[in-house]
Amino acid sequence: MALQRRFLVFINPISGTQQKKGLKAYITNTLSLQQFYVEVLPTQQNGQYPFLKDKIAADNITDVIICGGDGTVNQISSFLIDSNVHVGIIPMGSGNGLAFAAGIPKNRTKALAIILKNNAQPIDAFYINNQFSCMLCGIGFDAQVAHNFAEQPSRGLATYAKETTKHFFSAKPYRFKITANQQTFTTQAFFISIANSNQFGNHVTIAPKASLSDGLLDIVVVNKTNKLNLIIKLLQQIKAGKLGHISEQNKTIQYFQTENIIIENLDNAPLHIDGEPSKTATSFNINIIKNAFTLIHA
Numbered sequence: 491m492a493l494q495r496r497f498l499v500f501i502n503p504i505s506g507t508q509q510k511k512g513l514k515a516y517i518t519n520t521l522s523l524q525q526f527y528v529e530v531l532p533t534q535q536n537g538q539y540p541f542l543k544d545k546i547a548a549d550n551i552t553d554v555i556i557c558g559g560d561g562t563v564n565q566i567s568s569f570l571i572d573s574n575v576h577v578g579i580i581p582m583g584s585g586n587g588l589a590f591a592a593g594i595p596k597n598r599t600k601a602l603a604i605i606l607k608n609n610a611q612p613i614d615a616f617y618i619n620n621q622f623s624c625m626l627c628g629i630g631f632d633a634q635v636a637h638n639f640a641e642q643p644s645r646g647l648a649t650y651a652k653e654t655t656k657h658f659f660s661a662k663p664y665r666f667k668i669t670a671n672q673q674t675f676t677t678q679a680f681f682i683s684i685a686n687s688n689q690f691g692n693h694v695t696i697a698p699k700a701s702l703s704d705g706l707l708d709i710v711v712v713n714k715t716n717k718l719n720l721i722i723k724l725l726q727q728i729k730a731g732k733l734g735h736i737s738e739q740n741k742t743i744q745y746f747q748t749e750n751i752i753i754e755n756l757d758n759a760p761l762h763i764d765g766e767p768s769k770t771a772t773s774f775n776i777n778i779i780k781n782a783f784t785l786i787h788a
């Protein structure tokens with residue numbers, strides 16, 4: 491007999507710009523029609539879910555469904571490392587980078603159909619100085635945008651685009667010392683992406699060769715250059731970025747893979763973790779977590 495699935499669903503009331511009216515009823519009705527157990531809870535404003543593992547055990551939960559953006563996915567999945575539950579996403583954020591990397595569309599009917607199909611596969615995540623990330627972290631320009639975005643009264647793609655443009659012309663490179671794959675070098679860079687997913691979100695694939703489950707981090711170092719060349723090289727990277735080697739330090743964009751990386755942040759550049767502004771540090775020790783949790787893919 492097939493396993494009777496038991497769903498715990500979290501809905502973030504503030505993420506993204508999509509209307510969530512009727513979402514709880516839609517999910518409950520669709521899952522109940524299949525005779526599945528379903529409980530729906532709001533997400534935690536403080537991002538903390540210490541009760542989650544006990545609740546999963548007590549209620550025999552098989553699936554945790556997250557209706558929110560990357561920040562919400564980060565917060566909930568950080569409490570699900572080594573859990574057997576399948577994690578499903580109904581993308582409801584501003585960027586939805588992890589969901590899109592797993593092929594999950596924004597349309598709630600299609601996303602729920604994918605959850606019902608249950609194509610679950612383990613994915614990697616990583617620690618950046620003991621903080622959990624499952625999607626993409628950035629140090630520098632994109633982190634400054636994330637910090638500015640968080641202060642805006644509205645969320646969504648339009649606000650992201652506005653903040654990115656506003657900050658672009660004043661953006662300056664930061665000095666970094668980078669150690670990975672037994673090599674160390676110093677550079678001045680606008681930003682460094684540490685990517686498990688292929689994208690920032692909204693299908694902007696800064697690390698187009700990234701796999702969620704290859705046991706490797708994709709590192710993109712966007713080095714100092716003039717702003718016109720920066721735009722051209724970024725567009726080329728997003729469209730068809732090819733993996734190279736850490737030693738290619740003459741390139742505007744260095745793109746390589748590694749399991750671990752140490753980044754010394756010599757100018758105190760800002761940090762974001764999965765799109766959420768985070769407190770920066772003078773040094774980042776970053777390590778992959780292989781098979782961190784199980785995600786339902788398209």
Ligand SMILES: Nc1ncnc2c1ncn2[C@@H]1O[C@H](COP(=O)(O)OP(=O)(O)OP(=O)(O)O)[C@@H](O)[C@H]1O
Nearest residue numbers: 505506533534535558559560561562583584585586
């Ligand atoms: N119940 C709640 N009330 C208010 N804020 C909440 C609640 N639950 C979570 N949050 C906040 O929502 C934010 C996370 O939103 P999320 O990242 O999912 O959406 P987003 O930023 O619009 O999308 P994305 O991360 O995909 O760009 C976190 O800052 C979290 O603290």
